[in-house]
Amino acid sequence: xxxVEWFFWLVGAVFLVMAAQMLVxxxxxxxxxxxxxxxxxxxxxxxxxxxxxKTSPAEPLGVAVxxxxxxxxxxxxxxxxxxxxxxxxxxxxxxxxxxxxxxPALTIPVVAMVCAVFVKKWHIGTEPVLQKGSETILGLGVxxxxxxxxxxxxxxxxxxxxxxxEGRSMLEAMGWALxxxxxxxxxxxxxxxxxxxxxxxxxTSKVLPDGKIYVAVIVYCLGMFLFTMIMGNAFAAFPVxxxxxxxxxxxxxxxxxxxxxxxxxxxxxxxxxxxTPMAANFNIVPAALLGLKDQYGPIKAxxxxxxxxxxxxxxIMSAFAF
Amino acid sequence: xxVLLGVLLVIVGFATRRNPLLxxxxxxxxxGLLGDLSPxxxxxxxxxxxxxxxxxxxxxxxxxxxxxxxxxGLQEQARTLIARFGKLTTGRFLVxxxxxxxxxxxVGLVSLGGPAQTVRPLVVPMAEGAAERSHGxxxxxxxxxxxxxxxxxxxxxxxxxxxxxxxxxxxxLITGFVNTTYHQHIEPLHVALxxxxxxxxxxxxxxxxxxxxxxxxxxDFAAAPxxxxxxxxxxxxxxxxxxxxxx
Numbered sequence: 048x049x050x051v052e053w054f055f056w057l058v059g060a061v062f063l064v065m066a067a068q069m070l071v072x073x074x075x076x077x078x079x080x081x082x083x084x085x086x087x088x089x090x091x092x093x094x095x096x097x098x099x100x101k102t103s104p105a106e107p108l109g110v111a112v113x114x115x116x117x118x119x120x121x122x123x124x125x126x127x128x129x130x131x132x133x134x135x136x137x138x139x140x141x142x143x144x145x146x147x148x149x150x151p152a153l154t155i156p157v158v159a160m161v162c163a164v165f166v167k168k169w170h171i172g173t174e175p176v177l178q179k180g181s182e183t184i185l186g187l188g189v190x191x192x193x194x195x196x197x198x199x200x201x202x203x204x205x206x207x208x209x210x211x212x213e214g215r216s217m218l219e220a221m222g223w224a225l226x227x228x229x230x231x232x233x234x235x236x237x238x239x240x241x242x243x244x245x246x247x248x249x250x251t252s253k254v255l256p257d258g259k260i261y262v263a264v265i266v267y268c269l270g271m272f273l274f275t276m277i278m279g280n281a282f283a284a285f286p287v288x289x290x291x292x293x294x295x296x297x298x299x300x301x302x303x304x305x306x307x308x309x310x311x312x313x314x315x316x317x318x319x320x321x322x323t324p325m326a327a328n329f330n331i332v333p334a335a336l337l338g339l340k341d342q343y344g345p346i347k348a349x350x351x352x353x354x355x356x357x358x359x360x361x362x363i364m365s366a367f368a369f
Numbered sequence: 370x371x372v373l374l375g376v377l378l379v380i381v382g383f384a385t386r387r388n389p390l391l392x393x394x395x396x397x398x399x400x401g402l403l404g405d406l407s408p409x410x411x412x413x414x415x416x417x418x419x420x421x422x423x424x425x426x427x428x429x430x431x432x433x434x435x436x437x438x439x440x441x442g443l444q445e446q447a448r449t450l451i452a453r454f455g456k457l458t459t460g461r462f463l464v465x466x467x468x469x470x471x472x473x474x475x476v477g478l479v480s481l482g483g484p485a486q487t488v489r490p491l492v493v494p495m496a497e498g499a500a501e502r503s504h505g506x507x508x509x510x511x512x513x514x515x516x517x518x519x520x521x522x523x524x525x526x527x528x529x530x531x532x533x534x535x536x537x538x539x540x541x542l543i544t545g546f547v548n549t550t551y552h553q554h555i556e557p558l559h560v561a562l563x564x565x566x567x568x569x570x571x572x573x574x575x576x577x578x579x580x581x582x583x584x585x586x587x588x589d590f591a592a593a594p595x596x597x598x599x600x601x602x603x604x605x606x607x608x609x610x611x612x613x614x615x616x
Contacts, residue, residue, distance in 0.1 A: 055423050058430050095420035105416030112415045113394060120391035132440050141442030141449065148446050152438055152490055155431060156481040163478060183480045184424050187431070195434040202441040213436025218429065223390045228425040230390060233418025234379075234397045240414060241372045241404025277376055282542055294551060305555055309543045310532070310563035317528040321521075324383050328425050331389065333484035333520035337493060340509075344517035345524070352525055352575045359570045367563075 048174045051181035052096045054188040059092030065215040072127040080123030081219065087111050087118075088226065116230070119223035126219035129212050144202065151198035155190040162186030217336075224335035228328035235283045244283070247274060248291035255292060260301045261365055267292045267308075268315035268361045272322075279325025281316030288312065303368040311364040318360065321353040322346060375400025428485040435490050443490050448498030459500045459515060460583035463522045464576045466492055470526025471572060475533040482523050492519045504590045511589050518582055522575070529571035532564035540564075 066086035072078055091111050097103035118124055132140070141148065162177060163186050169176040177185045195210060204210070218225065238244065251270055255263060267288060274284035293312050297303045320326045324343065334342045341347070375396045382392030401411035435443075451457060457465075473481045482488070496515050500507060507515070532539055544555045 054427065054430070058423075058427055061430065061433070091419060092423060092426075095423055098416055098420040105413040105420065106409060108416030108419055109412030109414065110416075112419050113398075113412075116390045116394035120388045120394065132442075134445075137440070137442040137445050139442075141445040144441065144446070146446065146450060148438060148441060148443050149450075149491075151434060152443060155434070155486050156478075159480045160478050163480070184427055187427060187480045187486075191430040191434055194431075195437070198434050198437050202437065204437060204441075209440070210433035210437035213440050214429075214433030217432045217436050223388070225426060225429065227389055227393070229419055229422045230393045230397075232422035232425065233415055234393050234400075236418045236421075237397045237401050237404075237406075237411070237414045238372075238375065241375070241400045241406065243372050243376060243400065243404075246373055277379070282539065285542065286546055289546065290550070294547070305547060305553065306559040307563050309547065309555070310540075310560045311567065313539050313543060314529070314532060314564060314567045317532075320528065321524060324389065325379070327389070329524050330520075333488060333523070334517075336484050336489050337516040337520060339513055339516055341513060341517075344513055345520040348514075348517040348521035349524060352521070352571070352578060355574045356529070356567065356571055359574075360567055363563075363566050 048171075049177050049185060051178050051184055052099075054185060055092050055096065057188065059089045061211070061214070062086070062089030062092065064211060065089075065218060068212065068215055069127065069219070072129075075125050075127030075219075077123060077125030078127065080118055081125055081127075084115055084118045084124045084223075085218065087115050091115075112230070112233070115226060119226065124222060126216075126222070129216035129219075131213065131216065140202075147201050151194045151201055154194035154197050155187070158190035158193050159183065159186035162189055220338070221332070221335040224327070224332050227331055231279050231325055231327050235278050235280055238278065239283065244287040248287050251288070251291045255296065260297070260303075260369065263292060263296045263301065264365050264368075265361055267297060267312055268357065268364065271312050271316040272319040272357055275316040275319030276323040276325065279320070279323055279327065281313055281320055284316050284319070285313055288316075297368070301369060303364075307364060307368040311360045311368075315357055315360045318353040318357040321349040372400055372404045374403060428483060431485050435485065438490065444494040447491055447494035448501070451495040451498040452502050454499075457499055458503065458583045459496045459586060460580045462496055462499050463492075463518060463579045463582070466519075467522045467526045467575060467579065468572060470523060471530035471568060474527050474530030475568070479527060479531050482527065484520060484523065488519050488523050492523070500586055504586065508589065511586060514582075514586070514589075518579065522579065525571055525575045529564075529568045533561055533568055 062085050066082045066089060069075060069078055069085060070082040075081055091108055094103065094108055098105045098108055163182050166177055167175075167182045199205070199210070251266065255266055270288045270292065271281065271284050274288060275281045278284055289309065289312065293308055297308045298305045320329060324331055324346065330345050331342055333345050378396040378399055379392060382396065383389070397415065398411055401414055402408070406414065451462065470482050480486070493516055496519050497507060497512065500511070500515060540557050540560050543560055544557050547553050547555050
């Protein structure tokens with residue numbers, strides 16, 4: 048069985064190799080800080096396996112995470128200039144290769160799809176080939192490796208160091224943004240164990256007026272929207288708002304259809320995800336990856352749609368749940 | 370009540386544009402300590418959180434191959450290709466991508482798209498290529514707008530497509546939560562069905578906005594003389610943005 052941890056080790060190893068490249072890259076004025084940041088990230092990926100299996104304590108990893116936060120947060124990381132092709136060279140290569148260059152790019156999604164749809168059902172004996180529940184992550188990983196092989200064949204590149212250097216250059220350009228989604232997920236779990244969710248539930252149930260079902264619908268949807276913006280994740284907001292209002296007020300008291308109430312409550316939360324920097328992997332990471340000056344650019348592009356869909360969700364729930 | 374100070378720290382931190390990693394780190398430590406965790410438990414919470422959320426960072430594995438292809442003219446070829454489709458404007462192209470993203474997500478293929486896999490290497494060069502063909506070199510403000518909307522089309526398509534698929538995380542979270550907390554039985558299929566109306570509205574609303582983007586772009590070009598502050602390629606834009614951050 049192919050285990051998802053193997054892929055986390057591979058990602059960790061790639062970060063470690065890139066950290067080693069950064070260490071010797073004299074064009075980077077902050078090469079030691081950069082190498083330390085990405086090296087810790089790579090080592091953390093590999094060490095995490097033992098934390099997940101509970102064979103090693105989580106505290107050292109926590110220390111490493113806080114050191115990474117300080118390295119990036121106080122500006123000890125930088126970027127070098129990785130030698131690459133000029134725009135003129137790229138145009139020349141593109142006209143020679145033509146649309147063959149798309150083959151490796153499309154390999155990633157095609158392999159991911161094949162893994163998620165077909166390989167998912169394969170078994171060796173009784174063991175599934177891909178670890179159960181991780182088929183999409185594994186599909187992406189397998190897709191990336193196959194695409195790299197196909198890509199090197201298509202562009203006739205023999206040195207593996209070339210794609211690694213190019214990938215490192217993209218990593219350095221993204222910088223700390225790459226770690227932010229993971230750290231926000233961590234913050235969400237700290238909020239949860241510290242009882243932040245419970246407090247919000249207490250407050251919302253206090254301000255809610257009795258017996259006005261449509262007011263309760265608006266409070267539930269708006270609550271999902273706002274709480275998702277704070278937590279950056281509709282999944283974290285859902286149990287809190289549903290336990291506070293959705294279930295007791297809308298389903299039990301109001302006699303609403305639970306499937307309608309809960310489905311649209313969750314979708315109201317997704318509207319919040321579109322509006323918040325806390326959903327870093329959807330909003331901040333793309334801004335960094337696309338080289339935007341305004342890190343809130345994607346959020347601004349999404350705001351009007353999110354607002355309109357919040358109203359739509361409230362409307363559908365009011366019309367069909369009761 | 371006092372644990373809510375951690376939430377306040379996050380809001381203030383983001384509002385005053387401090388470094389997000391620091392904001393999250395400080396808020397995490399503060400919330401944990403205010404919530405009566407010992408310093409050891411706070412460290413363990415950071416470690417466990419990092420370990421269990423590695424999946425969100427795995428897209429980094431695609432960067433070497435995307436980098437290799439960009440080095441060999443992937444974006445340039447994407448622009449050339451889109452130039453052959455005369456009627457495909459930026460807005461229409463993004464509507465097409467939005468629809469594809471929704472449909473593929475709705476059948477469970479959520480990892481087909483994404484900022485690293487499709488938006489940076491393919492969607493942005495094609496969307497920009499379409500605008501360049503009809504208007505010439507893009508002013509930087511316009512380029513930012515097109516890139517922001519490319520990322521937005523990917524997100525909207527993903528969020529309001531995937532919930533129509535019954536094996537997706539959010540549907541299973543809903544049914545799992547209700548079934549264990551309230552000892553009820555809700556069918557995933559029933560929940561997924563009620564995600565469809567919102568999915569249709571999402572396509573209509575966001576699609577209409579993307580089509581309107583074409584008009585906004587034309588107006589921008591009329592206002593700013595063509596080529597003012599033009600940035601030729603993604604690589605240089607990434608560099609300048611990163612330099613900006615270092616200052």
